[in-house]
Amino acid sequence: MARRKSPEDLSVEELRRLLIEKRRGARRERLEHFKRTGRVVAVEPDALESSAPVVETLEETSDQPPVPESKRRKVMDRVLLAVEVLAVVGLVGVLISGFGVLRDLNEEVASAFAQEELTPTPLVMAVVLPSGHTPPDAQGNTRPNVEEIPEHLRPMVQSLENLPIPTPAPDQAIRLQIPALGVDAPVVLGDGWEQLKKGVGQNLASADPGENGNVILSAHNDVYGELFRYLDKLVPGDQIVIYTQQRQYVYVVDRTAIVEPTAVEVMASTGSPTVTLISCYPYLVNDERIVVFGRLQN
Structure with missing residues (x-):
C-alpha cells in the first residue's frame, strides 16, 4: 500500500x-x-x-486577458469626440459673432448721438465771377459790366448789391502779399463793386485762411490800383501770403486758368485748405477771367 x-x-x-x-x-x-x-x-x-x-x-481559462474593445465602440467614441469638438467650435463662433454684433450696435448708437458737422453755405449762389467791369475810358471811368449777367438774373443780382457786410472776425483775411508780383494790399470782407474799390475782396461764402475750404479773393486788374494786373505772371510754386489778425498763412500756386465770366464752379468749396485769386482778363479788355489756384503750404 x-x-x-x-x-x-x-x-x-x-x-x-x-x-x-x-x-x-x-x-x-x-x-x-x-x-x-x-x-x-x-x-x-x-x-x-x-x-x-x-x-x-x-x-x-479564468486567468485569460479580457476581450478587447469592439470596433463599434471605438467608432462611437470617435463620433462623440467629434461632436464635442464641433460644439466647442460652434460656441466660440457664437461668442465671436456676438462681440461683432455688440460692436456694430455700439457704433450705430454712437453715430446716432453724434452731432452732424454743419458746413455754412451761401444764401445766394454767384451767377458770374466777381470783379467784372467795363474797360476804363480815357479818363479812367468804368462801371460794373452787367452785360455779363444773364438777363433774367439781373434784377436778383442788383437787389443784392446793397446787402450789409458783416463785421470781420479775427480769423478772416486782412492783408495779402504776393512776393513774386510785389503785391501788398489790404483785404476787405465782400467782393462787390464798392468793396473792390478799397483793395482785395474776400468772398462772403469763402472759407477763412488756414481752414479746409476755398479762400476766394478778387481784385481789379486795370483800375483801383491794378492789384491783380500781373496774375498771368505767376508760376507753380510762387507764394501767396495771407494775413489774419492772429497769424499768417502761406499758400503756393498750383496752376492758372482763363475762364468765362460765368464759370462760377471755380469758387466751389474744397476739402482741403486752398486759395483762388480772380480778376478780369485780358488787360483793358476784361471779357474773360484769370483764375489762379493755390494750396496751403505744409
Whole structure:
C-alpha cells in the first residue's frame, strides 16, 4: 500500500488534480441528493465524467486577458469626440459673432448721438465771377459790366448789391502779399463793386485762411490800383501770403486758368485748405477771367 503524501509534499499539478477530484466528488454528491429528492433528472455517469474537463477548462481559462474593445465602440467614441469638438467650435463662433454684433450696435448708437458737422453755405449762389467791369475810358471811368449777367438774373443780382457786410472776425483775411508780383494790399470782407474799390475782396461764402475750404479773393486788374494786373505772371510754386489778425498763412500756386465770366464752379468749396485769386482778363479788355489756384503750404 502506497504511503499517503501530506499536502506539503504534493506538487502544484498534483494539488490541482486533487482539487478537481474533490470538486467532482462534491458535484456527484449534489446530483445524487437532487436525484433522491426528485429535483433533477438522471445523468449518465459518462456524461458526468465527460463534463469534468469542462470544469478544468473553465478554471484554466479564468486567468485569460479580457476581450478587447469592439470596433463599434471605438467608432462611437470617435463620433462623440467629434461632436464635442464641433460644439466647442460652434460656441466660440457664437461668442465671436456676438462681440461683432455688440460692436456694430455700439457704433450705430454712437453715430446716432453724434452731432452732424454743419458746413455754412451761401444764401445766394454767384451767377458770374466777381470783379467784372467795363474797360476804363480815357479818363479812367468804368462801371460794373452787367452785360455779363444773364438777363433774367439781373434784377436778383442788383437787389443784392446793397446787402450789409458783416463785421470781420479775427480769423478772416486782412492783408495779402504776393512776393513774386510785389503785391501788398489790404483785404476787405465782400467782393462787390464798392468793396473792390478799397483793395482785395474776400468772398462772403469763402472759407477763412488756414481752414479746409476755398479762400476766394478778387481784385481789379486795370483800375483801383491794378492789384491783380500781373496774375498771368505767376508760376507753380510762387507764394501767396495771407494775413489774419492772429497769424499768417502761406499758400503756393498750383496752376492758372482763363475762364468765362460765368464759370462760377471755380469758387466751389474744397476739402482741403486752398486759395483762388480772380480778376478780369485780358488787360483793358476784361471779357474773360484769370483764375489762379493755390494750396496751403505744409
